Amino acid sequence: xxxxxERLSKHFGSVVAVDxxxxxxxxGEFVALLGPSGCGKTTTLLMLAGIYxxxxxxxxxxxxxxxxVLPKDRNIGxxxxxxxxxxxxxxxxxxxxxxxxxxxxxxVMREKAxxxxxxxxxxxxxxxxxxxxxxxxxxxxxxxxxxxxxxDILLFDEPLSNLDAKLRLTMRGEIKRLQHDxxxxxxxxxxxxxxxxxxxxxIAVLRDGRLQAFxxxxxxxxxxxxxxxxxxxxxxxxxxxxARLTAQNGQAIVEGNGFRITLPEDLGRKALSQAQREEVxxxxxxxxxxxxxDGEVEAEIYVIEPLGREDLLDCRLPDGTLLGVLxxxxxxxxxxxxxxxxxxxxxxxxxxxxxxxxxLWN
Amino acid sequence: xxxxTVVAERAALQVEPSxxxxxxxxxxxxxxxxxxxxxxxxxxxIPVILxxxxxLTDMSVATISDINFVGLKNYERIWRSRTxxxxxxxxxxxxxxxxxxxxxxxxxxLSLITTHIPERVGTTFxxxxxxxxxxxxxxxxxxxxxxxxxxxxxxxxxxLSPFGITPKNWLNAQPWLVVIAANGFVGTSFxxxxxxxxxxxxxxxxxxxxxxxxASTLQRIRYVILPMIRWPILFVVTYQTLSLLASFEYxxxxxxxxxxxxxxxxxxxxxxxxxxxxxxxxxQFGFGAALAAILxxxxxxxxxxxxxxxxxxxxxxxxxxxVL
Numbered sequence: 001x002x003x004x005x006e007r008l009s010k011h012f013g014s015v016v017a018v019d020x021x022x023x024x025x026x027x028g029e030f031v032a033l034l035g036p037s038g039c040g041k042t043t044t045l046l047m048l049a050g051i052y053x054x055x056x057x058x059x060x061x062x063x064x065x066x067x068x069v070l071p072k073d074r075n076i077g078x079x080x081x082x083x084x085x086x087x088x089x090x091x092x093x094x095x096x097x098x099x100x101x102x103x104x105x106x107x108v109m110r111e112k113a114x115x116x117x118x119x120x121x122x123x124x125x126x127x128x129x130x131x132x133x134x135x136x137x138x139x140x141x142x143x144x145x146x147x148x149x150x151x152d153i154l155l156f157d158e159p160l161s162n163l164d165a166k167l168r169l170t171m172r173g174e175i176k177r178l179q180h181d182x183x184x185x186x187x188x189x190x191x192x193x194x195x196x197x198x199x200x201x202x203i204a205v206l207r208d209g210r211l212q213a214f215x216x217x218x219x220x221x222x223x224x225x226x227x228x229x230x231x232x233x234x235x236x237x238x239x240x241x242x243a244r245l246t247a248q249n250g251q252a253i254v255e256g257n258g259f260r261i262t263l264p265e266d267l268g269r270k271a272l273s274q275a276q277r278e279e280v281x282x283x284x285x286x287x288x289x290x291x292x293x294d295g296e297v298e299a300e301i302y303v304i305e306p307l308g309r310e311d312l313l314d315c316r317l318p319d320g321t322l323l324g325v326l327x328x329x330x331x332x333x334x335x336x337x338x339x340x341x342x343x344x345x346x347x348x349x350x351x352x353x354x355x356x357x358x359x360l361w362n
Numbered sequence: 363x364x365x366x367t368v369v370a371e372r373a374a375l376q377v378e379p380s381x382x383x384x385x386x387x388x389x390x391x392x393x394x395x396x397x398x399x400x401x402x403x404x405x406x407x408i409p410v411i412l413x414x415x416x417x418l419t420d421m422s423v424a425t426i427s428d429i430n431f432v433g434l435k436n437y438e439r440i441w442r443s444r445t446x447x448x449x450x451x452x453x454x455x456x457x458x459x460x461x462x463x464x465x466x467x468x469x470x471x472l473s474l475i476t477t478h479i480p481e482r483v484g485t486t487f488x489x490x491x492x493x494x495x496x497x498x499x500x501x502x503x504x505x506x507x508x509x510x511x512x513x514x515x516x517x518x519x520x521x522l523s524p525f526g527i528t529p530k531n532w533l534n535a536q537p538w539l540v541v542i543a544a545n546g547f548v549g550t551s552f553x554x555x556x557x558x559x560x561x562x563x564x565x566x567x568x569x570x571x572x573x574x575x576x577a578s579t580l581q582r583i584r585y586v587i588l589p590m591i592r593w594p595i596l597f598v599v600t601y602q603t604l605s606l607l608a609s610f611e612y613x614x615x616x617x618x619x620x621x622x623x624x625x626x627x628x629x630x631x632x633x634x635x636x637x638x639x640x641x642x643x644x645x646q647f648g649f650g651a652a653l654a655a656i657l658x659x660x661x662x663x664x665x666x667x668x669x670x671x672x673x674x675x676x677x678x679x680x681x682x683x684x685v686l
Contacts, residue, residue, distance in 0.1 A: 051570050072576040084571035088589040097585070098575040145575070155574075 001062050001152035001185050002027045003048070008057035009209075010043050017043040019209040021057070025202075028183045030176070032190055032200035036232075040209035041189045045155050048187060050074050061152065072101070074153075077146030077184075081158040083138045085130035091117070091141050092126040098149040112148055119178075120144045136167045143175070147182070154179070156188040160195065172199060193233055197221070205229050222347075227281065227356040230349055236286045236312055236324045238349065243282040245275050245350065245359075254282050254350070257319035259297040264346050267360060271350045274359040283349030286312065286324035291331060295342035299323060301335050315341060410658060417652035422645060436652035445624060445632075453629040455538060456545075456613070457606045464546025465602040466595065469553025474583055476554075477561045488558065494548045503615035506544045507533060537617050537626045544612050553598040560594040561587060596672040603668070604661050610634060629657050 003025040010018040018040040025031050033041035046052040047059060050071035059066050066074055085094050092113060093100075099109045117123040120140040130138055139159065146154060159175070160168045176199045179186050190196050196203045197217040205212040205220065205228070213220060213229045224230035230238050243256035252268025254261050263271060271280075291313075299315035302322060306329065313325040313333070325341060333339055350359040420432045440446055472491065476484030494502055513519050513529035523529055533540050564587065572582040588595075610631035613619065619627035619635065627635070637650020 046570070049570070049574050051573060071573040072578065076574060078571065078574040080567045080571060082565060082567045084565070084567035086568065086571075086586060086589075088592075101576040101581055101585075149576070 004060040006058040011055045030186045030201045032188045032196035032203045034196040035206035039206040076153045077151035078155040079159045083142040095144045116144045116148045154186040223361040227351045241282045244278045245280045271359045281351040286326040288344040288347040289325045292342035295340035297341040301337045413651045419648045421647040465549040468550045472554045473557035560591040600668045
């Protein structure tokens with residue numbers, strides 16, 4: 001089922017929770033709504049579910065305008081962060097609750113419940129109550145309840161937040177595989193960018209109720225269109241340096257406090273044609289900087305954070321700016337040591353400090 | 363955790379807890395529970411014992427200087443009396459109808475309605491419903507007698523006469539209706555407040571999940587909200603049964619057990635009349651005490667039945683405090 005949000009907005013009194021949001025989601029697509037808390041992602045989800053009524057704009061399921069359609073007539077399945085399993089019902093009763101409300105015959109109900117429960121590997125838990133299940137099992141029951149009515153659309157509201165790290169990884173894979181196999185259009189709300197990046201076909205990044213970007217994970221990571229997306233996507237986050245962009249002898253030079261680099265030709269041309277002023281924000285990801293005696297930037301090691309396979313070095317530039325650098329472990333440098341850093345210049349990002357838009361990807 | 367550490371330390375040191383520690387293990391809980399226990403002892407336990415003791419005597423105004431132990435004679439008298447059945451029936455009518463129609467039924471309906479409409483409207487409505495609670499009982503009862511009075515005074519008659527209903531004194535014509543309604547409209551507010559806060563306390567995800575699962579408003583109430591407020595419902599049913607069994611002030615003020623011969627006389631009012639306010643001035647403390655003792659037994663039986671029916675033990679959580 002194709003889902004279209006057209007200029008959707010939601011106000012709570014004077015608070016604008018969602019502002020002029022337009023999203024076109026393809027049939028069978030897995031879309032993540034990503035953003036910090038309070039960005040309007042859950043509000044959007046609840047409007048899709050029919051719990052909230054939009055203040056403005058339209059929601060289309062296929063060619064059906066659903067603004068005024070009750071939740072029960074939308075044929076959606078939803079998984080909540082708290083799982084929202086009814087504590088007074090057994091697993092079987094929880095799973096079959098949507099069918100019971102539809103007055104599906106008992107036999108059909110039992111058969112469907114068993115099938116979906118077996119798929120979720122909880123077929124042996126049918127007589128238990130939610131309180132007797134582990135977090136992971138509860139999650140599976142919640143998924144089974146959402147799937148049993150064969151929904152056109154699946155909505156997820158931070159479903160993995162309450163699980164421990166290892167289980168979260170397992171469920172992440174399982175949900176993705178399940179969605180792929182069942183081919184149900186899915187909308188997944190999360191504040192965890194790793195979750196969004198690993199699971200979604202496309203990610204809608206929201207901030208303060210406004211859409212910042214709607215693109216594939218690859219595009220968000222490699223070609224961020226604005227400063228917010230560049231800083232929000234990627235962990236550890238992208239480094240930003242205040243700098244000046246000038247053209248010298250046909251080359252684009254980025255110059256800041258204690259560093260001076262020459263942009264590769266194609267990036268330089270784009271940046272120079274887009275730039276409105278000399279001041280720019282130069283962005284480079286920690287994984288695109290390495291230690292190199294021939295590096296163009298001098299810095300001092302401020303803190304070393306071992307991450308196992310790699311170490312995150314916080315390097316202090318002469319003006320005090322801290323720069324994250326991700327290097328393979330076994331680099332041998334110590335806190336307080338002076339090092340030289342080399343930027344992988346083809347991964348450079350440039351932003352206008354006033355409009356916060358990218359000078360490269362718009 | 364802390365407990366395990368303590369146990370481990372003791373095992374390592376091979377020492378018994380000191381007498382001081384053992385004393386503290388008793389005194390600390392006693393310090394917290396003590397005051398409540400004392401209150402229960404003085405104002406509940408001792409009076410019950412006294413009542414039972416008095417019920418075994420022929421104590422009355424006439425015999426106050428020469429009280430005799432009469433065994434179960436008072437109870438025998440209650441058993442043999444022809445009025446007993448009438449009073450018992452009245453008590454069931456009064457408690458049963460007031461409880462189901464108003465204190466629980468109407469309270470549930472009101473709390474469900476006021477939680478499904480805009481918050482401010484609901485709160486305002488519930489506040490108005492509390493007004494009779496803060497009205498003195500006597501004034502409230504007198505207002506009902508005026509409200510139901512015969513033409514040309516009663517408001518009820520003024521409303522009903524355009525429909526061709528003959529004006530009458532409703533308190534005389536339909537005493538039960540008036541007694542139950544007058545009690546009910548006050549009693550409803552208690553359950554209403556408890557149920558409303560219980561409904562508000564249901565995590566919103568359950569309510570949303572029910573809508574997404576395809577429930578209509580009524581189905582959501584039946585399958586999700588009501589099961590989730592089972593414990594408050596039990597509490598209100600039990601508590602209000604007991605308070606209705608013991609309450610008689612509105613009946614006293616409205617009908618005083620009449621009109622006629624014991625038409626609306628309930629058990630507690632009967633006990634009051636016998637023990638404290640006899641028409642002939644011959645107040646029979648012993649007989650009244652026996653009536654009161656039976657009321658206590660009825661109350662206890664009712665509570666036990668409720669606890670069984672609602673499977674109370676399943677609803678009680680394990681205590682969170684393990685050591686003091």
